[in-house]
C-alpha cells in the first residue's frame with residue numbers, strides 16, 4: 131500500500147468513513163475498542179493530511195504486528211504519577227498512542243499547575259507520525275515537544291554501520307491567528323516509510339539519503355532496504371539530534387535503544403519496542419508576555435522576509451482539501467483495506 135499515485139484508479143471517502151473502516155480492521159485483528167479507535171483516528175488523520183508514509187500504507191504492518199503477537203492490542207497502559215513534573219506510563223507492550231491518551235489528563239494538569247511537565251512512555255510501539263501527538267496540545271494553548279526512537283537503520287555521521295533509528299522530533303506551539311506552528315521530522319535524511327514507498331513505486335531517491343550494503347552511496351531504495359542503511363539529515367548535526375533522541379526517548383524512559391531491538395526477525399511488523407518522551411509547557415506560566423502573540427509576530431516576520439511555506443502549511447492544505455472533497459485512495463489500496471476489515 132502506498133501514497134495514491136497519479137496513474138492508478140482512485141476513489142475518495144470521508145475521514146469518518148476511513149476511521150470506521152480502519153477501526154474494523156484493528157478490531158478484527160484483536161485490539162480493544164479503545165485501541166482500535168485511537169489508532170484508526172491517528173492513521174486516518176495522517177492520510178487526510180497527506181502524511182502518506184504513516185497513513186494507510188502502514189495498515190498491513192499494524193496487522194502483521196498484531197497477528198504475530200509482537201504487540202498487545204489489548205494492553206491497558208499503567209499511568210504512574212512519578213513526581214511533581216513527571217508522569218510515566220508503562221504501555222504494557224501496547225501502542226504508544228493509547229498510552230499517551232491514558233496519561234494526557236494528568237500530564238496537562240501538571241503542566242498547567244507547574245508550568246512544565248514531562249511524560250515518559252516505555253514498553254510501547256510507535257508506528258505512526260509524531261505530529262498527532264503534539265498538535266492537540268497547541269490547540270489548547272500549550273507548547274509540546276516529543277521524541278521517539280525506533281529501529282536501527284541510520285549510520286551515525288562518521289561511522290560505517292547503522293546504530294540509530296530514524297528518530298523523529300515533533301514540536302507544536304500555539305499562535306494568535308491561524309493554525310498552531312507544528313513541525314515533525316525524522317532525524318534521518320528520509321523516513322524509512324518513504325524509502326519503502328519509493329521502492330514499491332520503482333522510483334530513485336534524491337542523492338544523499340542512504341548507502342548500500344557495502345556502505346556506498348546509493349539512490350536505489352531497494353539497496354537501502356536490503357542490507358543498506360540511511361544517513362542522518364545534515365551530517366553531524368542531524369546525527370547529534372538523533373543521538374539526543376536515543377537518550378531522551380530510550381535512556382530516560384526505560385525503553386530500548388534502537389540498537390537493542392532486533393527487528394529483522396519480524397519483517398512484516400517493523401515495530402521496535404522503544405520509548406517516547408513528551409515535554410509540555412504552559413507558556414502562560416513562563417513567558418511574561420502573550421506567547422501566542424509573540425509566536426504570531428515571529429510568523430509575521432518570517433512572511434515579511436519572503437517565506438511562503440511554514441512547516442505544517444502543506445499538511446493543513448491537504449487537510450482542508452480532504453475535508454472538502456474526501457480522502458483520495460488508490461482503488462487497489464481501498465480493496466486491500468476492505469479485505470483486511472472482512473467487508
Ligand SMILES: NC(=O)C1=CN([C@@H]2O[C@H](COP(=O)(O)OP(=O)(O)OC[C@H]3O[C@@H](n4cnc5c(N)ncnc54)[C@H](OP(=O)(O)O)[C@@H]3O)[C@@H](O)[C@H]2O)C=CC1
Pocket residue numbers: 181183184256257258259260261278279280296297298299300312313314315316317320321322323324439440441442443444445446
Ligand atoms: N514513529 C516513528 O518511529 C517515526 C515516524 N516518522 C514520521 O515520518 C514522518 C515524515 O518525516 P520526514 O520525512 O522527516 O518529514 P518531511 O521531511 O516531509 O517534513 C518535515 C517537516 O518539515 C516541513 N517541511 C517540509 N518541506 C518544507 C518546506 N519546503 N518548507 C517548510 N517546511 C517544510 C514539514 O511540514 P508539512 O508536513 O506541512 O509538509 C514537516 O513539518 C513524520 O511524521 C515522522 O514523525 C519518521 C521516523 C520514525
Ligand SMILES: O=C(O)C1=NCCCC1
Pocket residue numbers: 183256257258280281296316320321322323324400401
Ligand atoms: O518511517 C519511519 O522511519 C518509521 N516509521 C514508524 C516506525 C519506525 C520507523
